[in-house]
Amino acid sequence: MKKRIPFLALVLVLILALALPALAEPTECTHERKNPVAHQEPNCTERGWEAHMLCADCGMPFDLAGSPLDDIPYIECNQDHDYDTTQWGYVDDYGHAHTCIRNPEHHDEIRFHYPEDPEVYPLVCAECGYVIQEEPVDTIVTVTLPFLLTVEKTGELDPGPETFRFVAGEFIDSVELTVTKDSVETNGEKTYEGSFVFTIPESQLRILEEGLLFYQVKEDAQGWTYDSTIYYVMPYFIDLPAEVEWRILLLNEEGEPDYNNPQNQIVFTNLYNAQKPTEPETDPTTEPTAEPTTVPTTEEIVIPPTGDGGQPLLWTALILISSTAGICTVLLGRKRNIHMR
Known part of the structure; x- marks a missing residue:
């Protein structure tokens, strides 16, 4: 075991000796392998770029002639929108518009709301259906x-x-x-x-x-x-x-x-305008005129009626009796005169 440790240490030293020079002095890329990148048009959301090449090893950009570039030749975003005309993606209190498929924050020109029938409430936009005004409650x-x-x-x-x-x-x-x-x-x-x-x-x-x-x-x-x-x-x-x-x-x-x-x-x-009422004037020296008295004539004397409607039959009988008595008296007087002669 003691013999193997020095051997392993020797191997490790050799590996480090070989690796350290490589780490200390990195190999510079020769850019021998370059991949072409086709031209890309920009749109409203993404940038495009000019045609160029990129080093396959380090990613450094080169133009088509092989000259190195500081950065990728980007083309900035433009107004190339792709609007969805099947619906009104943008609607506010004033109008409506079509929105871009790539970015819904982008929209075309806003069209103002106009009611289908201005006399019928609620007022509804004829194009987008937005309720412009509810039926008003008139104060x-x-x-x-x-x-x-x-x-x-x-x-x-x-x-x-x-x-x-x-x-x-x-x-x-x-x-x-x-x-x-x-x-x-x-x-x-x-x-x-x-x-x-x-x-x-x-x-x-x-x-x-x-x-x-x-x-x-x-x-x-x-x-x-x-x-x-x-x-x-x-x-x-x-x-x-x-x-x-x-x-x-x-x-x-x-x-x-x-x-x-x-x-x-x-x-x-x-x-x-109203005046006080006036009283008729009288002469204080003028004596009042007495009203003449009239004596009723015989024809004007009227026998007052008695009860029971004046009893006209009784009066008629009395008159006849009086007349008959007068006639008899006259006749008797004439007869006496004849006898005396």
Whole structure:
């Protein structure tokens, strides 16, 4: 055993002696074996390269003439996309596009959504089926138009309780306007603060912003003269539904809004004219005229009827008896005169 150890050590020394020179001085590649690499076109995702050669031993690139290159002659990516036109791979809130098969992050030109029927909700894109807008829930907005109404008397009597009505209209398009307050209650001579209140769907506010006419309804109450002023008002909705600003205009002689003469507020003035009732005048020196007395004639004397319908048969019998007695008396008197002769 002791004889074999020196032998093994000697073999190991020989191996190291042969290997160390090779490790210390590596053999330089002669690039005798070169493999050709064909030209490769780039696309949207992968780089291409020019035709070249690579050393089979060390991988060093060479051009086709055999000259060494610092790096592989790459060609950068281009816009060579392969779009999948069978489906809309890219869809957002604004539009849709076809995506590249190689890279879904790449897409062609975005086409904007357009509804198949703009009058039918929900609005669905005719090309990609994207729901552009669900059926809207229209909010009802309450709008208040303030104004002043002044009541003045031009006669002797004070004006009593009265109701005055107002109207807004003449829209450029049909609107679903619901009036909730259109009148002012007055009693006496003073200035009253009024308000014309109505509700309208929020989707129709754009129609309202074009302007509307506001005027008083002319009634036929006795003694009243109604203000016939017509205003043209345009609302500006700053913070729905709370804050509304109004632009107030009068109409010119042509019946058009006078934009050069804006008004600060809407004011109507109604006049009341009524006089106190007058009593007929009498002369204090004139004596009152006595009414003439009339005496009824014989023909006008009427026998008052008695009970039981006046008993006409009884009266008739009495008259006949009286007449007969008178006739008999006359005849007897004549007969006596004849005998005496």
